Amino acid sequence: MLEGLAAGFADMGTPMNLLLLFVGTGLGILVGALPGLSSPMAIIVLLPITFTMETLPAFAIMIGIYVGTKLGGSFSAILLRTPGTPASACTALDGYPMARRGEAGKALGYATMGSTAGGLMGWVAAVTAVPFIASIALDSAPPDIALIGIAGLVMVSAFARGSMVKGFAGVFIGLLVASAGLDLQDAVMRYTFDLSIMESGIPFAAVLVGIFGFAVVFSDIAMTVRGSELLTKDVKLSLPNIGDLFRRWRAWIIGSLYGIGIGAIPGVGADGSTWLSYATVKNQSKDPPPEAFGTGVPEGILTPESSNNATTGGALVPMLTLGIPGDGSTAIMLGAMVMHGLTPGVSLMRDDPHIVYGLLAALLIATVFMFVIAWMAIGSFVKVLQRERSFLFPFILVFATIGAFASGNALFPVFVAIIFGVVGFWLEARGFPVVTIVLGAVLGPIIEYNVRLGLALSGGDWTTFVGTWPRIVLVTVIALLLANEIRAAFRRKSEADRLHDQKEAEVGRLGPGD
Amino acid sequence: MTAIGLFLFALGGFVFINLDGAAAYAGPGGVTWRTMPFIYSGALAFLSVLYMGQSILRIRRELALPPQSVNAEEAAERALVLFRRVATLVLLVIYASLLKLIGFAILTPIFLFSLFRLYKNGTVLNDAGLSLVGGFALWVLFVRVLQLNLKGTWFDPVTPFLFSAFKAVGL
Numbered sequence: 021m022l023e024g025l026a027a028g029f030a031d032m033g034t035p036m037n038l039l040l041l042f043v044g045t046g047l048g049i050l051v052g053a054l055p056g057l058s059s060p061m062a063i064i065v066l067l068p069i070t071f072t073m074e075t076l077p078a079f080a081i082m083i084g085i086y087v088g089t090k091l092g093g094s095f096s097a098i099l100l101r102t103p104g105t106p107a108s109a110c111t112a113l114d115g116y117p118m119a120r121r122g123e124a125g126k127a128l129g130y131a132t133m134g135s136t137a138g139g140l141m142g143w144v145a146a147v148t149a150v151p152f153i154a155s156i157a158l159d160s161a162p163p164d165i166a167l168i169g170i171a172g173l174v175m176v177s178a179f180a181r182g183s184m185v186k187g188f189a190g191v192f193i194g195l196l197v198a199s200a201g202l203d204l205q206d207a208v209m210r211y212t213f214d215l216s217i218m219e220s221g222i223p224f225a226a227v228l229v230g231i232f233g234f235a236v237v238f239s240d241i242a243m244t245v246r247g248s249e250l251l252t253k254d255v256k257l258s259l260p261n262i263g264d265l266f267r268r269w270r271a272w273i274i275g276s277l278y279g280i281g282i283g284a285i286p287g288v289g290a291d292g293s294t295w296l297s298y299a300t301v302k303n304q305s306k307d308p309p310p311e312a313f314g315t316g317v318p319e320g321i322l323t324p325e326s327s328n329n330a331t332t333g334g335a336l337v338p339m340l341t342l343g344i345p346g347d348g349s350t351a352i353m354l355g356a357m358v359m360h361g362l363t364p365g366v367s368l369m370r371d372d373p374h375i376v377y378g379l380l381a382a383l384l385i386a387t388v389f390m391f392v393i394a395w396m397a398i399g400s401f402v403k404v405l406q407r408e409r410s411f412l413f414p415f416i417l418v419f420a421t422i423g424a425f426a427s428g429n430a431l432f433p434v435f436v437a438i439i440f441g442v443v444g445f446w447l448e449a450r451g452f453p454v455v456t457i458v459l460g461a462v463l464g465p466i467i468e469y470n471v472r473l474g475l476a477l478s479g480g481d482w483t484t485f486v487g488t489w490p491r492i493v494l495v496t497v498i499a500l501l502l503a504n505e506i507r508a509a510f511r512r513k514s515e516a517d518r519l520h521d522q523k524e525a526e527v528g529r530l531g532p533g534d
Numbered sequence: 535m536t537a538i539g540l541f542l543f544a545l546g547g548f549v550f551i552n553l554d555g556a557a558a559y560a561g562p563g564g565v566t567w568r569t570m571p572f573i574y575s576g577a578l579a580f581l582s583v584l585y586m587g588q589s590i591l592r593i594r595r596e597l598a599l600p601p602q603s604v605n606a607e608e609a610a611e612r613a614l615v616l617f618r619r620v621a622t623l624v625l626l627v628i629y630a631s632l633l634k635l636i637g638f639a640i641l642t643p644i645f646l647f648s649l650f651r652l653y654k655n656g657t658v659l660n661d662a663g664l665s666l667v668g669g670f671a672l673w674v675l676f677v678r679v680l681q682l683n684l685k686g687t688w689f690d691p692v693t694p695f696l697f698s699a700f701k702a703v704g705l
Contacts, residue, residue, distance in 0.1 A: 187582050210552060213553065422684075476561070
């Protein structure tokens, strides 16, 4: 493992790769700082540029963006009380009150230190877990891979924003999207509408551009109408000293552990981990007492920020070992792997170990760069917060259009992207977690191929899917997750009924005139 | 409406899988090329029916409560957001449709300028300058550096001019 890691650092240590990582991380902080822009969107915008690059340099810039956005989101959460990314929403609880007290630099310092500590712990976890899980995964047979894929999709649907029906609907849309094109096993066209351009399927890059590019712009156009006011325009970063950080070890250790664990669960990502870790640290805290949280205590910034950045390491584990993305950004990176001729999944470590170790090295370097960039240039990022979205969105639309165009050197993917942009916006506005569409589209071909191969190898015997203990465990996990979600759905329904009855009773008591 | 759309999409999964009517010969375990897509379509149809039921229940609940008033300012903001959204989509479709006809060099500054004006970014002169400079920078990136073929096939005098200008200055 150490040899592989050393080789990964050597690959990533070339001046060009370091420069790309540095630029990507800076860009990530910038994008994260701007509410409405996100890591998946930034990666999508850069797709046309990464198409022409070698694989590792392309991923250097993507990893940089992925890491940088995690910290950048806290800047606007602290200074605007508008989180730059959903995962930074929790940081605003204590960051904004601290900034209002005139301690904006200190709040940003805690955010930077928390993010760096979380990023480093996430990296240690990823470096430890990836080779171990990959070595187990390499022995997987097709039924195991199919079941892991199905378990991943069930987890995505179950954990993504509450509604099981909406989560699963997204997954099945994605699976159907991935079914289009030539079926390689029977050589039959599916959903091609007799169009030769559809024979290779619905262009995946176009789906990504539509969902993470156009749909986000359509959704965030509201930001071009409303303005936002910065608390202070002159910020000097004030980093806490090491002693201060160690005194508050519980905050960033618990935050990081939550980030690593939850980041590795597909579809949950950083959004869930920041709130859960914040609640845990708050409830168990003696100094400061729980009631002090929300008034601007450093622990309230260190916890969510460490958790947020630790998810990067957590999310890379299933992505690099099983081909299951942890969040939207890793889903795009998996898609980019396919575009670069790699086969994501259990065979990635065997066939392209330099890519796996290169990405792990990039994760650490980007975390260090993130700290350095924030330390040196935080003022510039704060200035950017004052720019209105009306300036950025037109450029994003051009980048996204050309990104889709470049994926097939044709206009067809552009129109596909526009359709997915409209559909993605529509579904997102109605509470459908659209990231599940992308995950379904990524995992669909893997699941179908391995289900059919598993059946072929077993002579058509379906019991092969419960033929070994690990498979029985996987099937049990899938069944338990489904049962738990159905139970939770019924509970939510009865809670909604109770609230409705209560509201109706209140309206009746007040009467129409009140 | 969303539930109906999902249901129709799921039905399409059954109807449009292969318009030529290719034969399906059962492979190992009885699986054919249409087994998995049919499972997905069936599951999506089931979920859309569930969602339809949930939506009907929610609408009935909302109708039972007194209507909430929306103030005039909020209503005006919503209308403006909707207008900008639809106009952005229309401009995007026009941009994509004309991209290969007129070419990136002419179309992009016009597209950027239209969006800047739509979002009321700055003064007309400022927006025009920004569109021209931004369009040129993007042209250099995509056409010169990344070598994408974004030349217009019908009317594009700008791309050859820019190429010869670059050549003239030795770039």
